[in-house]
Each structure stands twice: as C-alpha cells, then as structure tokens.
Amino acid sequence: MASTAPSPKKKPSTILRITLFWAVVVFGALIVYALTGNHENLKQVPISDVITQANKGEVTKIVVEGNQLTITPKGSDKATQTSVKDSSSSLQEQGLNADAPVTVEYKTPSATGDILWNLAIIIVPVVLIAVFFLFMMRQAQGQNNQAMGFGKSKAILYGDDKKKVVFSDIAGNDAAKQDLEEVVDFLKHPKKYEALGAKIPKGVLLVGSPGTGKTMLARAVAGEANVPFFSISGSEFVEMFVGVGASRVRDLFAKAKKNAPAIIFIDEIDAVGRRRGSGMGGGHDEREQTLNQILVEMDGFDNGSNVIVLAATNRADVLDPALLRPGRFDRRTNITLPERKDREAILKVHFKNKPAEENVNIDALAAKTAGSSGADLANIANEAAIIAARRSSKKISNADITEAFEKVAIGPERKAKVMNEDEKRMTAYHEAGHALVGHVAPDSDPVHKVTIIPRGGTGGVTWFLPPEDRNYTSVIEFKDILARALGGRIAEKIIYGDDRVTTGAGSDLRKATEIARDMVIEQGMGTKLRDQVFHEDNGGMVFDKITHERPYSDDTAREIDTEVAELIKEASQRAEAILKANRKSLDALAEELVKKETIEETEVAEILKDAKLPKEAALY
Ligand code: ADP
Numbered sequence: 001m002a003s004t005a006p007s008p009k010k011k012p013s014t015i016l017r018i019t020l021f022w023a024v025v026v027f028g029a030l031i032v033y034a035l036t037g038n039h040e041n042l043k044q045v046p047i048s049d050v051i052t053q054a055n056k057g058e059v060t061k062i063v064v065e066g067n068q069l070t071i072t073p074k075g076s077d078k079a080t081q082t083s084v085k086d087s088s089s090s091l092q093e094q095g096l097n098a099d100a101p102v103t104v105e106y107k108t109p110s111a112t113g114d115i116l117w118n119l120a121i122i123i124v125p126v127v128l129i130a131v132f133f134l135f136m137m138r139q140a141q142g143q144n145n146q147a148m149g150f151g152k153s154k155a156i157l158y159g160d161d162k163k164k165v166v167f168s169d170i171a172g173n174d175a176a177k178q179d180l181e182e183v184v185d186f187l188k189h190p191k192k193y194e195a196l197g198a199k200i201p202k203g204v205l206l207v208g209s210p211g212t213g214k215t216m217l218a219r220a221v222a223g224e225a226n227v228p229f230f231s232i233s234g235s236e237f238v239e240m241f242v243g244v245g246a247s248r249v250r251d252l253f254a255k256a257k258k259n260a261p262a263i264i265f266i267d268e269i270d271a272v273g274r275r276r277g278s279g280m281g282g283g284h285d286e287r288e289q290t291l292n293q294i295l296v297e298m299d300g301f302d303n304g305s306n307v308i309v310l311a312a313t314n315r316a317d318v319l320d321p322a323l324l325r326p327g328r329f330d331r332r333t334n335i336t337l338p339e340r341k342d343r344e345a346i347l348k349v350h351f352k353n354k355p356a357e358e359n360v361n362i363d364a365l366a367a368k369t370a371g372s373s374g375a376d377l378a379n380i381a382n383e384a385a386i387i388a389a390r391r392s393s394k395k396i397s398n399a400d401i402t403e404a405f406e407k408v409a410i411g412p413e414r415k416a417k418v419m420n421e422d423e424k425r426m427t428a429y430h431e432a433g434h435a436l437v438g439h440v441a442p443d444s445d446p447v448h449k450v451t452i453i454p455r456g457g458t459g460g461v462t463w464f465l466p467p468e469d470r471n472y473t474s475v476i477e478f479k480d481i482l483a484r485a486l487g488g489r490i491a492e493k494i495i496y497g498d499d500r501v502t503t504g505a506g507s508d509l510r511k512a513t514e515i516a517r518d519m520v521i522e523q524g525m526g527t528k529l530r531d532q533v534f535h536e537d538n539g540g541m542v543f544d545k546i547t548h549e550r551p552y553s554d555d556t557a558r559e560i561d562t563e564v565a566e567l568i569k570e571a572s573q574r575a576e577a578i579l580k581a582n583r584k585s586l587d588a589l590a591e592e593l594v595k596k597e598t599i600e601e602t603e604v605a606e607i608l609k610d611a612k613l614p615k616e617a618a619l620y
Contacts, residue, residue, distance in 0.1 A: 016135045023131055027124045030117075042070065042082040050083045051095045054102045062091070065107045165219040171349045172342025172374075173213055179333040180204070180221050183308055187225035187261045190306050202298050203309045203328050205269075207316040208335030211375025214312035217335065218265040221310065227261045234271030237290045245272065245290030253297040253307070261306040266294075269311035275320045291320060298328050337373055340366050340469050346374050350381035356396040365401055368448075370469045372409075380404045406449075410463065411456015419454075426492065427452045427460045428593035429586070430504050433491025434462035436586050437575045438484035439608045440617075443477045447605075450589070451598040459504050460593075462488075475525050476619050478515060482571035483578070483617070485512040490575040491586060516567040517560075526563040534560060574617040581614035 050071055053059045061072040063079070071081040085094060091104060167177050186193060186200045193200055206214040215231070222229035232252060237245035256262045272290045298309060311329060313319065323329050338346055344366035351362060369377060383404035388396040407413075419427065431450050438444045445464040452460035464484070473481075489505035519525040521534045534552050550557070579586055585608050592599060592607055599607070 016131070016138055020131050020135060023124070023128050027128060030120050030124060042080060045071075045081050045083050047083050047085050047094060050081070051091070054091075054100045055095070055097050057101045059102050061103045061105065063105045063107055064091070164223040165216055166223045167220050169349070170213055170216050170220055171345035172338045173217065173335060176206070176213075176217055176333045176335045177220075179331075180217060181224075183221050183310075184224045187221075187227055187263070187306065187308060190261070199327075200306065201308065201331050203311065203323075204331040204333060205316060205319075205324070205329040206310060206312045206333050206335060207314065208312075209314050209337060209373055211373035212335045212337060213374045214335055215265070215267060216374075217333075218263065218310040218312065221308075222263040222265075225261070225263075227263055228256075228259045229263045229265060230256050230259075231265040231267065234266055234268040234273065237272050245286055246293035249290055249293040249297060253300075256307045257305055262308075264307060264309045266309065266311040268313065269323070270313045270315045270318055273311075273313070273319045273323050275318060291323070295322055295328065337371060338377075340370070343369055343372065343377060346377045347381060350378045351396075354381060354385045354396055355394065357398070360396060360398055360401060365405060367468075368405065368465055369409075370466055376408060380408050383407055406455075410458075410461055414454040419452075419459075423459075424452060425590070425594055426496070426502060427504065428590040429491045429495050430488040430502075431460040431462045432586055432589035432593060433487040433489075433575070433579055434484055434508075435487075435589060435604055436491075436582055436608060436611060437487030437578050438462065438464050438480070439604065440578050440582065440611050440613045441480035441483055441574075442613060442618075443474070444480040444484055446601065448601050449598065450593060450604055452593050453597050458507065475519070478519055478525065479567070479571065479574075479619060482512050482515060482567060483574040485509075485515070486568070486572045487575045487579065490572055491579055494576070494579055494583075494586075512568060512571065513564065516564045516571075519567065520560050520563045526560070527566065529556075529559060529563055574619075577614050577617040578611075581617075582608075582611040585611040 047069070050059065050062070050069060053071075053073070054062065058074050059071055060074050060076075061079075063070040063072075064085070067085050069083040069085055070079040071083065072079045073081065085091065092098060096102075096104075167181075170177065183201070183204060190200060206217060208214055218231075219229055230252060232248075237248050252264060256264045272287055272294070274287070309329070316332070319329075324332075344363055347362050347366055351360075365380070369380070372380075380401070381404075384396050384400045387400040387403050387407075391400075393400075431452055435447045435450045439447055445466045448463045448465040450460075450462045455461050462484075485508050488508050489501055492501045492505065520529060524531045524533050534556065589599075589604070589607050592603075
C-alpha cells in the first residue's frame, strides 16, 4: 500500500545554508591570516638607497626573492626594509660593490603562497556572491513552489490498517452495502470483468442525508478491496484563485492513477457539480472549470486504470446531468435514514466500548429516535458517556441516555435562564396549548414531554414522538400538525386577549406556514389545487443569486397564497375550538407546568384524560 511518509532527505535550503556558513568561515580565516603572521608592512625604500647603504656597510643581509628584496640593516637581526629591483639585472649590475660587507641570499620566490593568496582574494568573493545568488534563487523558487502547491489537491490518503473500515463496522445500510460489494469485486478482480468485455464502472454516486454513513461506506469499499482511498471534499476544489480547482482535480486523479487500483472519494460533490448553465458574468466559471476537469478526467480513464470515483451528495437533483451520464456517475446508491432495527444496530455499535448499566434500554432509544441519522445516534452515545462521566459515574444509566437524546434532539436545557413569574405562566399556557391540541387531535403523534425550561433557543418545548417509524404523512395528519403548532399562540390569545399575544410563537407560526406551503406546492394537498405540484426549479445562478423559474401563472400564485391562508385559518379555528372546549384541562396542565416545569408522557395523559375533541374541530 502506498505511503505518504516524506523521505528523510535534507532540504536544499539546509544544504545551501551549510555551504554559505563554511564559505564565510573560510573567508574569515583567510582575512585573519592576511592580517596576522609574517605579513608585517616593512619600509619600502628605493633600490638605489639599498645599494648605497650596502656599499657603506650599513646593511648586513639582503634576501633576494625574484625581484623582491628583504633587507636587514646592521645592528638588527630582523629585516626592516623591502625594495624592488629591476628583474633583468643583478644587484652588482645596479651598483653593489663586490666587496661590500653584506650577505646576499638568493631564494626562489615562494610562488605558491602568493598565488594562493591572490587566488583566494579573487575566488572567495566570487564564490560567496555565487552562493548568495543561488540561495536567493532557491528561496524564490521555494515560494514559487508554495504557490504552485496551491494547485495540488489536498486529498487525504487513508491507507494504513489502523484506520481501515470494513463493511462489518457499518451497522444497517444493507442495501447500500450490497450495491457496493459489486464495486469491491471490480477492484479486486478486474480481469474477470475485462475477460467478458464488461466495462468497469468509473463512478458511483452515494445519495443520502448528512450523517447516514456515506463516507464510512466509501472507506469500507476501499478497506474491503484493500486499495488506497483518496478523500477530498467538493468545497476544497473551489478557492479564491481561478484555475486552482481544475488543477487540484488533475493532481488528485494523477495521484490516484499512480496508486491504482484506488478509490477517489469526493464528498459534497454538489459543491462543484451543480447544474451548469446561466452562469452569467463568469462568476461561476471556476466551478464549471472544475466540474469540466472532473468530467475530462473520468472520460480519460482507460479501462485498465482501475480507479473508481465514489461521490457523496444529499442533493442529487441539483447535479449537472453531464455528471450522471453513462461512463461517469452512472451508478447510484441511495442511503436512507436508518429504520428502527438499523438504529438499534448502530446504537449497539456505538455503545460497544462504553460501559452501561445492565438495565440500559437501547431498544427504547432506537424506538424514540425515528428520523435520526447514524451520526446523530453516534452523537447521542457520545453525549451519554460525557454526561455519565460528568456525574463521575463509572457506568452510563438510562437517565444519561435520555438526557443525551434530548440534548441532541432539541438542544441543551438552559436552566440558568431566569424567567419571571408572568413569563413562566405565559410559557406554561403556551406549551399546554400545544400539548392539549396535540393530545386531542385524533391523528397527531402522542405528547412525549412538555417543559417550560428553555432549551436550544426556545422558551419551552412540547415534544411529540411517533410511536413507530412512519414514511408517509396524510392530509389529516398534516392538518393535526398545523393545529397543534398553532395551539400555543391560540392558548395565549384565549388567556390574555388578542393583543397580548407574544413573540414566543414566532417559530411555531413560521413552521406552520412552511408546512402549509409545502402541502400546497410540493405535495398537491391543496383544496382546489389538489394533485398538482408547483415546484419551483432553481433556474440557475446569476451573480451569486439563485434565480427561480416559476412554472405557473400569477393567478395560480394567488391561488396558492389563498390555499395556504385557508389551511392556517382552519388550523387556528380547530385549535381554538379544542382549547375552549377543554379549558379546565388547559388550566390544569398549565398549573402543573408552572409547578413542576417538566411533565412526562404518562402524566400529561393523566392530566388531560378528560379532554375531548369538540365537533367543530373534527375533520371526519
Ligand atoms: P456522511 O458522509 O453520510 O455525512 P459519515 O459517513 O461521515 O456520514 O458518518 C458520520 C458518523 O456517523 C460516522 O463516523 C459514524 O460514527 C456514524 N455512522 C453513520 N452511519 C453509521 C452506521 N451505519 N453504522 C455505524 N456508525 C454510523
């Protein structure tokens, strides 16, 4: 398996630094040598003076070294003067008497010392300058390299066994695993397929909500096939500089091909792979170039290259059709949110290494967590362990798990937030309103818990939980959801009057309007506009804004608004009828909430046992 460990070679800049250091040391030594030792400055005198002094007997010794004379005067044992004679004539020829009392010593000039010295003076500065320039050039190149490294992909290679994921590490997701087992086989035995003339698929799209285990599955494919796994996120391709994305794609594919057979995993492919089109003004040219490069690289795979690209997204509908054509991401694996038994399996995986009390009920948690992804469940298990550790307990209890679940699902309790008595009462009526309408409405999920302790940005919470997993929602169920969502605001209205309602209901109303619009526009659940959807397509991007193409007339738009308004009106009338008809139960629940702050499922049912659905609120 390929390794990414850098080789222990010295960096060129280190070598240069060392060279420069020694050059400076040598040059320094030469200067020291030049300034010390035998290089005293002797007095320079004309040759005629030397001859005269010698003839007079004032000089005891003359050393002749080429045409250089070193003169030792009488009464001294050290040379004090120098002179230069004419190289063509001897001392006698220049006037030295033959009987002058002077010793003339002839030495062959020590050429080496001088030549070396002269050479050093010339060469060392040149070498120093050369080294300096070389160093500067390297430095500049280094920066250049860094700039070029920008275009390199930041793909992470997972190859070592410690991080290896295999299919058995992934709980549930059986259908997806089955699909991907085929890919594992392609990677393991490509010859088998080639022999029959089959083309090995180049791209598999993993489609599913965030946290459903797409990355894990892709890694497991690599783990099972025992091939390197290059992982990169779509958003990493897009940088400030034009052309970087495309260059990263090129680099990523080149790396993978070098390590083939291999898996490339592109997370969030929708970040680059959105439908191309009306990108006016060039704002999205960069993204398009990146996408084009991905397409080019995938087309460029020859059959033998054996690199398979897995890409993950939760928005397959926004992808460019060119990505989905045969030969590219022509295979698709849908990864759904886990069902109850899969949730139980996932929870068991994540509680495996966490000591829990005997009576801990994983099954009950699995039942409560409909709609949670694998990542949510992993998060709950982790939070439970943290909560248990904070209590300094050695084992995780059921209460820890419940607290962890609630923390993950609706945010942590904000007990520290102080509410005054009036606000507390108002919140209690608001939440009791939701709970009562939800409890009485025949097609609503049962109330799981009501609390007036602020949680995750809300003043209080009324929590409805489906008794079992549900894949579809009917019109009457939607209508009950709308009525209970408006129950809070209507309760405030009944108790405090029309103009004393508060901002506490803001998010309820937004949610209700969203649901009503979704019913009419996306689900064909309007009264007049039944069985027809008015989905607005994301037309494309114009100067960073998504343009909507409205595939219906202004009249229809008005009709949609009317339908939405009617749904909301009907819901608030039903809520009002329910609350007014059961005023005693409403008061009782609100009182209990003020007292206890949090009331659980069974207690809520007990307090509201006499509440009934009035005729005006019945849908059938
Ligand atoms: P995605 O790529 O779909 O967003 P990931 O593969 O990154 O999701 O999953 C996030 C985390 O959720 C994983 O690290 C794992 O802990 C947990 N998880 C998700 N699905 C499963 C599963 N089926 N079995 C076990 N753990 C899972």
